[in-house]
Amino acid sequence: MSVKSKLTALASGVLLTAVGGISSALALDEITVAYFLEWPTANQVAQLEETYDKELGVKVNWRAFGNGNEMTQAMVSGDIQIAYSQGFVPFVVGVSTGAPLKMVGVAVTYAENDLCVVRDDAGITKDNAKELEGKKVATPIGNVTHYKLLRTLDHLGVDVNKVNLVQMNPPDGAVALTRGDVVMACGFGGALSRMREVGSPLMTGAEQEAIGINTFDIISVTESFAKEHPELVEKFMAVTEAANAAYKADPDAALPTIAKAAGMDEDATKSTLANFGFPSAADQKSENWLGGGVQQMTKGVADVMVEAGGMDAALDSYDQFIDPNYLN
Structure with missing residues (x-):
């Protein structure tokens, strides 16, 4: 079975359990997802082969950014609905200063x-x-x-x-x-x-x-998109979960596609991926991650940034900006 066939089969299987049906409220024709070039991730097989488009039922545009703060700005302006592999610190800064974002998953770890x-x-x-x-x-x-x-x-x-x-x-x-x-x-x-x-x-x-000291990039969405189109967020996470599983099962088969999507040669892609991890949905919902650890870390990082003069003020709690419920 080809990588694409495996990925489609895995995605379909996950989606059957993740989403019972499509809400009549869904009226979008397309969405735009922020990502980074030269930052290879397992989901880029689904990106390049348009598995996201097929399973979400909308056209998925992928727009490259230079840094996570630019992603936040584009999301606030309404140009971007989902940011894939957004840096954790730009997310912390964004929500601390009023950006209406939610973290819905972990894109990649690189401890x-x-x-x-x-x-x-x-x-x-x-x-x-x-x-x-x-x-x-x-x-x-x-x-x-x-x-x-x-x-x-x-x-x-x-x-x-x-x-x-x-x-x-x-x-x-x-x-x-x-x-x-x-x-x-x-x-x-x-x-x-x-x-x-x-x-x-x-x-x-x-x-x-x-011991819960993690290094990672996140998957974030705008609050309005999550509220108005929760099924699309669930489907996006389900396709990502399937892509991660397919990569883990046969990383060599996925390598050429990921390299092409990332704009890198295969040797550099393989070297970078060797230091990356793609946690499963079950892992992401665990105590060390979105089950409590990330919430604690978000507050801790915000306090450190304030003390160092990198941010004016931290919030009392960041729990409202972290939602594991789309990881079905």
Whole structure:
């Protein structure tokens, strides 16, 4: 069976349980979904082969954006109904400042791509992490990486008030770690790879995820779209679930299509996907995710951003902006 046949069959099976029928209120001819080029995800087989169009019963336009804040602006203006793989921080900033958005799922996780690395010659591991007290640690301040560092130190019994946190973006942090100016640096992407040349992660991404410290992009929708067309949101999530399952079953078969949709060559696509995870709907509804963990993390990240001066004020609660009920 071809990848497309598998995907259509899986999507149809999920949709039978997800949606009992099409509401008469559905009158849309088309919707527009925001996404990123050069950011390969399992659902792009369904994107390129128009499985979303077939199962939703409307034309699905895919519009590429440069960053998550631009996605928020387009959603507020009404140009976009769904944002796929929107960054978590742009979502937090958006809803904190009045953007009418809802998080309805997790698009992709990449825990191993956002870590804190300790110099090998420091002799510090998660088992004796208290030795970080009194030492310099480089981290970007006021974002998810900073928040994860605080959660990690707390989990390991380190008094963060005794750690000298130094504001450094990941490239600068990598240089400082290499020179020995700091004992640990936190970062992501290419800078993280350079950090690994002289050190090892204090905690791996898998270890962090096990205690609810997550790194991820989200699937968000406008509140009006979710309210007026809940069946379309459910169907979109069902097709995504099926696409993720099909990819997990045979990633090599899906690779050429994903690479084409992402605008990348196959080697680069495969390398990027190796560090990505696509959690199932059941996983997303669990306690560590939309069952409570994400709500807690949203509030925590917002508070960190306010303290760092990156946002004027945080809300008392973010529960109203996170809805797992479309993950059927």
